[in-house]
Amino acid sequence: MIPSSVLSETSSIAPTADAGVSSLDSAKTDPTLILADRVQQLYNQVPVAVGATLVLGAIATFELYESRLHELIVFWWVVVAVILLAQLGLLLAFRRSETRNSEPQQWHRWLGLAAFAGGSAWGFAAAVFFPAHTDEQQVFLAFMLAGIVSGGVPIYAASWPVYAAYAAGIIVPFTYVLGTFGKVLFEVLALLVPFFYAANVLVAYRINRVFNDGYRLRHAYGHLTGDYTDLNQRLEGQIAELMEAHREVDASGRKLALFAERAPIAVFETDGNATVLDVNPVAENIFGYPAIELTGRNLLRTLISAGDPTLSNDWWTTFIRKGEPVTNMRVQCQRRDGLEITCEFSLTPLVNDEGDLLSVIAQGRDVTQQLAAERLKKEFTSTLSHELRTPLTSIIGSLQLVNSGVIGEPGKDIAELTAIAERNAQRLLDLINDLLDIEKIESGKIELHPEVFALDDLVREAITLNRAYAERFKVRYATTGELPAAQVNVDRKRLFQVVTNLLSNAAKFSPEGGEVEISMEDRDGRAYVGIHDRGPGIPEDFRPRIFSRFAQADSATTRQKSGTGLGLSISRRLVELMRGQIGFTDRAGGGTTFWFEIPKRSD
Amino acid sequence: MPDRPLVRVCYVEDDEDIQRIVRMSLERLGKMTLEIVTDPLKAIDAMVAFKPDLVMLDWMMPGMDGPTLFRKMKENPATSNLPVVFITAKASSVEMNELRALGAAGAISKPFSPKDLPDQLRSVWSALP
Numbered sequence: 001m002i003p004s005s006v007l008s009e010t011s012s013i014a015p016t017a018d019a020g021v022s023s024l025d026s027a028k029t030d031p032t033l034i035l036a037d038r039v040q041q042l043y044n045q046v047p048v049a050v051g052a053t054l055v056l057g058a059i060a061t062f063e064l065y066e067s068r069l070h071e072l073i074v075f076w077w078v079v080v081a082v083i084l085l086a087q088l089g090l091l092l093a094f095r096r097s098e099t100r101n102s103e104p105q106q107w108h109r110w111l112g113l114a115a116f117a118g119g120s121a122w123g124f125a126a127a128v129f130f131p132a133h134t135d136e137q138q139v140f141l142a143f144m145l146a147g148i149v150s151g152g153v154p155i156y157a158a159s160w161p162v163y164a165a166y167a168a169g170i171i172v173p174f175t176y177v178l179g180t181f182g183k184v185l186f187e188v189l190a191l192l193v194p195f196f197y198a199a200n201v202l203v204a205y206r207i208n209r210v211f212n213d214g215y216r217l218r219h220a221y222g223h224l225t226g227d228y229t230d231l232n233q234r235l236e237g238q239i240a241e242l243m244e245a246h247r248e249v250d251a252s253g254r255k256l257a258l259f260a261e262r263a264p265i266a267v268f269e270t271d272g273n274a275t276v277l278d279v280n281p282v283a284e285n286i287f288g289y290p291a292i293e294l295t296g297r298n299l300l301r302t303l304i305s306a307g308d309p310t311l312s313n314d315w316w317t318t319f320i321r322k323g324e325p326v327t328n329m330r331v332q333c334q335r336r337d338g339l340e341i342t343c344e345f346s347l348t349p350l351v352n353d354e355g356d357l358l359s360v361i362a363q364g365r366d367v368t369q370q371l372a373a374e375r376l377k378k379e380f381t382s383t384l385s386h387e388l389r390t391p392l393t394s395i396i397g398s399l400q401l402v403n404s405g406v407i408g409e410p411g412k413d414i415a416e417l418t419a420i421a422e423r424n425a426q427r428l429l430d431l432i433n434d435l436l437d438i439e440k441i442e443s444g445k446i447e448l449h450p451e452v453f454a455l456d457d458l459v460r461e462a463i464t465l466n467r468a469y470a471e472r473f474k475v476r477y478a479t480t481g482e483l484p485a486a487q488v489n490v491d492r493k494r495l496f497q498v499v500t501n502l503l504s505n506a507a508k509f510s511p512e513g514g515e516v517e518i519s520m521e522d523r524d525g526r527a528y529v530g531i532h533d534r535g536p537g538i539p540e541d542f543r544p545r546i547f548s549r550f551a552q553a554d555s556a557t558t559r560q561k562s563g564t565g566l567g568l569s570i571s572r573r574l575v576e577l578m579r580g581q582i583g584f585t586d587r588a589g590g591g592t593t594f595w596f597e598i599p600k601r602s603d
Numbered sequence: 604m605p606d607r608p609l610v611r612v613c614y615v616e617d618d619e620d621i622q623r624i625v626r627m628s629l630e631r632l633g634k635m636t637l638e639i640v641t642d643p644l645k646a647i648d649a650m651v652a653f654k655p656d657l658v659m660l661d662w663m664m665p666g667m668d669g670p671t672l673f674r675k676m677k678e679n680p681a682t683s684n685l686p687v688v689f690i691t692a693k694a695s696s697v698e699m700n701e702l703r704a705l706g707a708a709g710a711i712s713k714p715f716s717p718k719d720l721p722d723q724l725r726s727v728w729s730a731l732p
Contacts, residue, residue: 012682051716385692386663386692389692389713389714390618390621390692391620392711392713392714393692393713393714393715394618394620394621394624396714396716397621397624397625397714397715397716397717398620398624399627400716400717400718401627401717401718404625404632404717404718406631406632407627407631429714449700462630571607
């Protein structure tokens, strides 16, 4: 499949297709370029004109030389030579010029002048030689001049004004000679010559137009060729890009295929009717069907257990209609060998831009063993909880009754020993409770039950209930001023657990006779509780892992303090679950402040 | 709040050690009259005979667990109105809430403190309608 971005890039070729049209237009509207071509054509004819003049001049000289006008003929040749040299000089100048394309008008005018001069040479010849010769020679001259006039047409046809100037140079003197010769026939001819002239100029004009069209077409074609070369280059560039994109798509496709094949996830592609189009090898392994057997069959009827109501046909119809992905559906499936397994399916409909369903990708994971393990773990936790607590109930209960003196005052040594036993039984119970908490938090099984209550009340209550514990360490709790009222909406019992943990830690690590201060503040809509002790402080190397599990500073003094090393870890998780923060800071004058803050109830 | 003090308590519990501790706690400390039933299957008959003010049920017992026994009590007109306090080693708040949803008057988690037990029961008693 080609990504749409690649497809859309190809469309950028399209706009250049009309470039040819625009260049035809520009060719039509750029007469300078066409004139330059015509001028070029005219100059190319200059050698022909010069050669023709020399040849015809030689023939005329041969024919007329027997007359007595030798000097005149020589003079004519001198004039002709000057004109021809001038014409060749002009041609040379044109060929060397750099302005011949940018300023063709200039060169056009010069050439008109040169052509007129060339024509005038023949007009001069007609005027001088015609009257002085015999009838035969006159006929020869007349025909030759007619030939020269007509012969100029192909030479100067690229510009009819140039031709008109050239022919006028010949015709005007000749007509004058004919009209003043004195013969009626010649006078009639003199009247006809301008028509002949006009006819020739007209032919030149028409040929000129053909030339113009020809050049215009050539320009248009030239532009088109240029455009097509451009277009081809761009196409080549884009084809190269497409190929590159194709290679990338191909590579990522292969990568995806590898992912699909190697991942422990069954992948099915189905059509809108749940008919399997394609499967990966894992699907064959999980469900025990060879791919060839699954392809073409209905995914639901083949794999989903008859009794499972989750992935029914009705459900599928709704799913297809909605066209939205569904994740982690737990479905009861049946393997080919009849074995029941539980799978988690994620279904993703592939829909094109028009909203048509292309196919459905179903990814399934066998969670049977995972579920069994979870069940076992839950049973184990429950058993652990019950089986450990029941004997502890008896132990702690008995010791408490002994220590309470209801059954008679025990001796001093007995009282001391039963107190030790009771304290350590309590410690064991704390450890079990903490372990169960950690397990619940880590498996995500802990459920918080938020309720709205006054945090300051909770803190006061916790202080009261922990007072007896603190007295064991000869430590007092004291609030810093009056605690401000703060309503919060969290799990009360769990927050009580956090406060108790921080209070008991503070008492445990305070020096004998010390005081633990408790303060509360409102910090930007969050309720802050600080518990400040005058303990030894947190050792530098212990700080990074103080909130980790089984964390207790590994020193002789702190080892003596009882505790599971789980309390702070649990407290942190609980506070975080309440969208709060927990931390500690060094206290000015020695000791540590443990604090937490949680969002106040938003009204 | 009932107009008489809590005196007669029936406790259904299979663990004999805990039975003894509860007996000492409630009889000696709490000055209550205690009837202990070890076999939950005989519990209802014992209650009918003893006519307790309040019943304490262990959650996990062989033969019949606490919640099942509680439902049976609800079916019997002679026991259906007795206030019930569950004693459970299952500490989770979810399960505590479950118990209250069943209609239990209270729940005390194991291990409980025998020193505090009489007061805990009395506070449940005084909270009754």
